[in-house]
Amino acid sequence: MDRSRSQSPSGFLKNKPTQGSLALLYSQRPFTWPARGSGEAPDECGGFSRPPTPDETYAVCRRERAAILGGKVHSALSRCQKWVENCRRADLEDKTPDQLNKHYRLCAKHFETSMICKSSPYRTVLRDNAVPTIFDLTSHLNNPHSRHRKRIKELSEDEIKSLKERKIDETSEQEQTNQETNNSNSTQNAVAEGGGEQDEEVLPLTLEEKENKDYLKSLFEILILMGKQNIPLDGHETDEIPEGIFMPDNFQALLECRINAGDEVLRKRFETTAVNMLFCSKTQQKQMLEICESCIREETLREVRDSHFFSIVTDDVVDIAGEEHLPVLVRFVDDSHNLREEFIGFLPYEADAEILAVKFHTTITEKWGLNMEYCRGQAYIVSSGFSSKMKVVAMRLLEKYPQAVYTLCSSCALNTWLAKSIPVVGVSVALGIIEEICSFFQRSPQLLVELDSVISVLFQNSEEKGNELKEICRSQWTGRHDAFEILVDLLQALVLCLDNINSDTTVRWDNFIAGQAFILGSALVDFDFIVTVVVLKNILSFTRAFGKNLQGQTSDVFFAASSLTAVLHSLNEVMENIEVYHEFWFEEATNLATKLDIEIKLPGKFRRSQQANLEPEVTSESYYKEVLSVPTVEHIIQELKDIFSEQHLKALKCLSLVPSVMGQLKFNTSEEHHADMYKSDLPNPDTLSAELHCWRIKWKHRGKDIELPATIYEALHLPDIKFFPNVYALLKVLCILPVMKVENERYENGRKRLKAYLRDTLTAHRSSNLALLNINFDIKHDLDLMVDTYIKLYTSKLDLQEEVLPTTNSEITENT
Numbered sequence: 175m176d177r178s179r180s181q182s183p184s185g186f187l188k189n190k191p192t193q194g195s196l197a198l199l200y201s202q203r204p205f206t207w208p209a210r211g212s213g214e215a216p217d218e219c220g221g222f223s224r225p226p227t228p229d230e231t232y233a234v235c236r237r238e239r240a241a242i243l244g245g246k247v248h249s250a251l252s253r254c255q256k257w258v259e260n261c262r263r264a265d266l267e268d269k270t271p272d273q274l275n276k277h278y279r280l281c282a283k284h285f286e287t288s289m290i291c292k293s294s295p296y297r298t299v300l301r302d303n304a305v306p307t308i309f310d311l312t313s314h315l316n317n318p319h320s321r322h323r324k325r326i327k328e329l330s331e332d333e334i335k336s337l338k339e340r341k342i343d344e345t346s347e348q349e350q351t352n353q354e355t356n357n358s359n360s361t362q363n364a365v366a367e368g369g370g371e372q373d374e375e376v377l378p379l380t381l382e383e384k385e386n387k388d389y390l391k392s393l394f395e396i397l398i399l400m401g402k403q404n405i406p407l408d409g410h411e412t413d414e415i416p417e418g419i420f421m422p423d424n425f426q427a428l429l430e431c432r433i434n435a436g437d438e439v440l441r442k443r444f445e446t447t448a449v450n451m452l453f454c455s456k457t458q459q460k461q462m463l464e465i466c467e468s469c470i471r472e473e474t475l476r477e478v479r480d481s482h483f484f485s486i487v488t489d490d491v492v493d494i495a496g497e498e499h500l501p502v503l504v505r506f507v508d509d510s511h512n513l514r515e516e517f518i519g520f521l522p523y524e525a526d527a528e529i530l531a532v533k534f535h536t537t538i539t540e541k542w543g544l545n546m547e548y549c550r551g552q553a554y555i556v557s558s559g560f561s562s563k564m565k566v567v568a569m570r571l572l573e574k575y576p577q578a579v580y581t582l583c584s585s586c587a588l589n590t591w592l593a594k595s596i597p598v599v600g601v602s603v604a605l606g607i608i609e610e611i612c613s614f615f616q617r618s619p620q621l622l623v624e625l626d627s628v629i630s631v632l633f634q635n636s637e638e639k640g641n642e643l644k645e646i647c648r649s650q651w652t653g654r655h656d657a658f659e660i661l662v663d664l665l666q667a668l669v670l671c672l673d674n675i676n677s678d679t680t681v682r683w684d685n686f687i688a689g690q691a692f693i694l695g696s697a698l699v700d701f702d703f704i705v706t707v708v709v710l711k712n713i714l715s716f717t718r719a720f721g722k723n724l725q726g727q728t729s730d731v732f733f734a735a736s737s738l739t740a741v742l743h744s745l746n747e748v749m750e751n752i753e754v755y756h757e758f759w760f761e762e763a764t765n766l767a768t769k770l771d772i773e774i775k776l777p778g779k780f781r782r783s784q785q786a787n788l789e790p791e792v793t794s795e796s797y798y799k800e801v802l803s804v805p806t807v808e809h810i811i812q813e814l815k816d817i818f819s820e821q822h823l824k825a826l827k828c829l830s831l832v833p834s835v836m837g838q839l840k841f842n843t844s845e846e847h848h849a850d851m852y853k854s855d856l857p858n859p860d861t862l863s864a865e866l867h868c869w870r871i872k873w874k875h876r877g878k879d880i881e882l883p884a885t886i887y888e889a890l891h892l893p894d895i896k897f898f899p900n901v902y903a904l905l906k907v908l909c910i911l912p913v914m915k916v917e918n919e920r921y922e923n924g925r926k927r928l929k930a931y932l933r934d935t936l937t938a939h940r941s942s943n944l945a946l947l948n949i950n951f952d953i954k955h956d957l958d959l960m961v962d963t964y965i966k967l968y969t970s971k972l973d974l975q976e977e978v979l980p981t982t983n984s985e986i987t988e989n990t
Contacts, residue, residue: 401947588721
């Protein structure tokens with residue numbers, strides 16, 4: 175049975191328009207591509223052998239629209255001055271053209287009929303060359319409010335007619351001159367911005383071109399809506415749809431809804447499209463989404479470039495439609511002096527660390543157009559299996575850009591970051607179990623109530639401690655500095671609670687919950703897990719206070735940098751006396767295991783491998799010392815040295831620029847020595863010493879009622895900060911270091927929205943393009959620019975002949 179368009183509106187949504195005419199309309203328009211930063215040379219025709227990217231096309235279209243708009247504004251302001259001359263308004267002679275254009279517009283009665291265009295059904299508009307020539311020069315005689323104006327000579331009809339003709343001639347000559355000037359300026363701007371790109375003649379759009387652009391604009395509006403509202407492109411799965419029933423995907427369903435709501439552009443396109451043709455293919459949707467992603471990202475990157483300096487931060491690897499991707503965020507200070515952290519896209523993850531480093535650098539510099547010479551910090555938050563590879567990426571970037579300091583990220587606790595980076599299998603397994611435990615109990619309020627009841631029984635003699643643990647269990651406690659201490663305190667309660675859930679006979683819990691409780695309970699009562707948690711708790715206790723200060727106020731971060739030496743000294747002492755320390759740690763793990771009735775034994779894998787070995791039997795204590803304690807302490811010492819390099823510590827020492835830190839140091843500071851690494855970033859490095867002296871004197875001799883700014887955020891928002899340009903530049907660079915926390919939570923939306931998107935979206939429905947639209951839903955976008963970019967990038971590649979595609983449920987009309 176054939177499906178006709180008259181049967182159901184959803185039928186035509188499976189069709190696509192004839193795209194051959196679209197390609198013919200635009201393929202002949204002149205266009206050349208600007209040179210990229212990579213230095214690639216154009217071919218003989220002025221273009222490039224490689225296809226341009228959506229980001230490059232978007233940038234070209236943006237420059238073109240700016241040039242056209244500039245010419246129109248210049249023409250409008252010139253006509254404003256003509257209005258004054260013809261009206262002979264003495265009170266307007268001192269007004270600027272911009273003021274005239276905004277506040278003193280003329281009505282249609284001042285223009286010749288031929289200068290008025292009434293072809294539009296919605297409004298009456300003036301032609302481009304319209305100049306006001308009709309004026310009532312005698313109205314002032316009857317106006318009592320005009321007695322103070324200069325007298326105007328009354329002209330005869332012949333004189334008025336002669337004046338009109340002269341004005342028309344002058345206007346034509348002036349417009350011709352302005353046109354030549356605009357063309358010359360456009361050419362100069364294009365050469366300056368596009369590396370010698372020739373000025374293109376702006377051709378007027380034909381009716382068919384305009385209809386095609388309106389049609390594309392409607393499609394873009396639907397895609398942007400789907401991205402912002404987190405609506406996946408696909409609808410129901412094929413196996414969910416009964417045989418013989420057609421269900422359009424989400425994109426086609428929104429097309430149908432829009433047409434039914436009165437979108438005449440889409441309806442007209444449907445009516446002129448063959449029944450057995452795709453309305454908008456998956457390939458075209460993908461191309462449009464790439465354009466949307468590039469345009470939205472470019473708006474953020476434009477602010478980053480205006481700010482000059484930035485830092486790169488990545489989050490943990492995520493699964494996007496079955497493929498691993500690395501979320502990338504950028505930190506910068508905007509024009510309003512606010513530190514912002516924005517999400518700019520996903521990067522495909524590579525298993526090979528060296529390949530990942532190359533692709534990471536290429537994407538940021540070539541595809542996204544950021545100059546890494548201005549990068550002042552880099553931080554990577556990844557889980558255990560990926561930390562070593564991301565460290566390779568950091569080291570490769572440091573080799574090329576020494577000022578891109580490798581730091582910790584303020585959103586991740588130091589102890590959590592160190593634990594994730596430990597290259598010990600047992601540690602990675604333990605961290606995974608801890609995350610699953612936390613997620614399990616936060617799955618349902620009833621599970622938390624069950625855990626609360628067990629805690630209440632165990633901590634009857636210490637209600638305060640019990641209440642504190644109950645509150646902690648309702649938060650994301652696995653990211654705390656003292657997470658392993660909390661786990662040791664909660665371990666008995668967790669084991670008993672999971673046993674109660676698994677062995678419950680009242681059928682309060684379904685089979686899935688009971689099964690999960692059994693698996694997690696079995697993992698917790700493994701001695702390998704117990705000893706790993708206890709060792710991590712004791713080793714990371716040396717860095718707990720240090721890491722907590724790094725996430726504190728600016729003064730805390732400054733003084734934490736000075737305490738690093740003491741932390742390393744303590745850890746080195748532990749390493750020198752590892753036999754003694756490990757003995758105490760193992761005894762604590764043994765006592766905890768005995769309390770929980772857990773057998774103390776070697777891992778089964780190790781015991782099986784030792785069965786054929788004739789060497790003396792290895793004890794559990796010596797085994798865990800060599801496999802766990804020694805490598806963990808060694809790794810943490812080395813990681814602290816790497817993450818807090820000499821450059822990083824110098825940067826943190828510069829925090830003495832913050833007035834509150836100055837006050838705590840009794841204004842006896844020496845920032846000049848530490849600021850040497852940023853001398854190239856200063857506007858006036860020669861006057862740095864004198865300016866710093868004035869900065870100290872300003873706060874040392876302040877009024878009694880004036881408080882010292884406590885953060886970089888407060889210092890950047892001082893009214894007179896621009897009078898200290900070098901201090902202002904230093905504070906901006908220090909502010910974007912990933913180790914510094916974002917003081918105003920309003921500007922940390924990128925990471926929060928990323929987490930929300932990943933939490934609320936099924937893995938199969940995730941899309942890197944739609945994710946960027948959803949996370950950056952508040953960024954302004956220009957639909958006309960998106961349409962122009964799509965036309966120039968893709969329409970010349972379209973097949974000019976219509977093709978009939980095979981039948982699928984989501985794309986084409988069913989033909990039987």
